[in-house]
Amino acid sequence: MRLGNQLKKLREEQKMSQEEVATQVRVPIQNIHKWEDNKSYPDIQQLLNLSDIYGTT
Numbered sequence: 001m002r003l004g005n006q007l008k009k010l011r012e013e014q015k016m017s018q019e020e021v022a023t024q025v026r027v028p029i030q031n032i033h034k035w036e037d038n039k040s041y042p043d044i045q046q047l048l049n050l051s052d053i054y055g056t057t
Helices: 003-013 018-025 029-036 044-054
Strands: none
Touching (some): 003 029, 018 029, 018 044
16 A cells, blocks of 8 residues: 555554644645655655554554
8 A cells, every 4th residue: 555545544443634644744735745645745744743643663
């Protein structure tokens, strides 16, 4: 599974909107769209923040 697909799956499992995730990671919502569409990737710090939000490693 590609990273974007996994990010979307994890977000949906947490029942969070893209806007909520963007607010918590402190990035524009467009970044969340791009990450989930596999058009760009979060940097390492953003990945660490996402893993905390989604409760995964």
